[in-house]
Amino acid sequence: MSRSIAVIREEFIEQVGLIAQAELLPRIAGRLMGLLIFDGKEYSFSELAEALQVSRGSISSSVSLLTAMGVIERTAKPGDRQDYFKLSEDPYNTFFQRALRRAEKAHKTIQETRNAVPKDKREIRGRLKEYENFYTALMKALDSTS
Amino acid sequence: MSRSIAVIREEFIEQVGLIAQAELLPRIAGRLMGLLIFDGKEYSFSELAEALQVSRGSISSSVSLLTAMGVIERTAKPGDRQDYFKLSEDPYNTFFQRALRRAEKAHKTIQETRNAVPKDKREIRGRLKEYENFYTALMKALDSTS
DNA sequence: TATATTGTTCAGTAATAACTGAACAATATG
DNA sequence: CATATTGTTCAGTTATTACTGAACAATATA
Incomplete structure (x- = not known):
């Protein structure tokens, strides 16, 4: 019996969290990155907090760190006040x-x-x-x- | 007025401690490495504790880490029961x-x-x-x- | 044998970094 | 205008890791 795609996804996200720690980044920043890599879509600020089950404060600091690093980019959706985020062109x-x-x-x-x-x-x-x-x-x- | 060699040495040792931290190593291990690089001589176990002003417990864990990594080598001096340590052949x-x-x-x-x-x-x-x-x-x- | 020295282990403490959540300013929406 | 939503900041908490120092085994030395 192979693992479901949902489980594979969850485990991957956690693993990227650990990889990030080994690269001296906060674990949440890594999990956020893993999420965006796996799902390949834009996430809004609040969706990130929901998906990763962490506080908005943590999302705020993680997105500003990853944005400063050039790993992710802030985008906007017309008619939506929230910030959206996606992997940048060359994240790595x-x-x-x-x-x-x-x-x-x-x-x-x-x-x-x-x-x-x-x-x-x-x-x-x-x-x-x-x-x-x-x-x-x-x-x-x-x-x-x- | 240029800094004395003693001050340069002290600062270097501390800096290597910080470099080590950035490489995910305990700071004391880095300071130990800095000490051996700068002085270029063998240090006994107790001399290390004395020179770095840390507990023997810390020296013990640092030397076993650095030994396992291959950065330093344990040596012996005839007629001296203590372990001595020096930089290994290719520490880097x-x-x-x-x-x-x-x-x-x-x-x-x-x-x-x-x-x-x-x-x-x-x-x-x-x-x-x-x-x-x-x-x-x-x-x-x-x-x-x- | 008793005493001292050496290095390790480990429980406890200290230092550090991550994370939370409430307060806040800014902006939107009714 | 009042109310809601959004993202940031920061004080406080939690979690993690480094470090200490006492207990210990092993070995030396008197």
Whole structure:
């Protein structure tokens, strides 16, 4: 007996919530994303709260986060005062960029430390350089795809 | 007036703690790593607790985490009962692998969902495929470097 | 053998982030 | 105008995770 499509959908939404957590996003934001991916339609603000069974406050912060990230877009329906939301054109590219920004930040910190260490401390600078190189490589890898 | 090397060191250690947090690791584990990178020498178990000003319990969990990850190695000094720790040969490669494993897990989840969705639900499967493709690309990018 | 040292475990606490829901401003609708 | 609806904010709560420190087993040393 195979699972019903409704169960598959529910489980997927929860799983995307967990994936989001592993990417340092709030779980509700992930579930919202999962919902929009699976259903592929626009949801109104209140429909989101209803579908995910969370407070309007949570929807508000999740949609502004995902909108800022470029994962979803706010749309409007004629004759309906509510905001509607749908997946944006390229929802996933953001995640590359997020990872890239984290890497850049770490890289910058390490580089600044290395520059601050006197030139004659060669071993320290060498170890910092190696650490830095890791992020250089990561940035390059992420850059090539996004 | 430039900062003293001691201050630069302290700040670096704290910064690596923050970088670690952004990579989903406990802050103390990051500070420990920062300490070993900067100083480039072996530290004993109790020296680590002293240097980072944390409990032995924290050192214990941090060293086992970092050891399991392959970031540090446990060593021994003749005539000293204590465990010593140093950066491993290739401490940074682990981070690629970590990211890779996260991506693989997400990829697997999405793929399983897609396979569970009936073939005639073409739009749903299509959207899942796109989501899956993101992780395929990420895996490829990470794979090329590590 | 007794005492000390070492590293682990785990129960309890602290710190942090997510989430709720009520208050609110803004706007619509009767 | 009054009432309802919408989305945001924020204070308070809940949930989660990190961290501490005491108890402990294992081993060393006197």
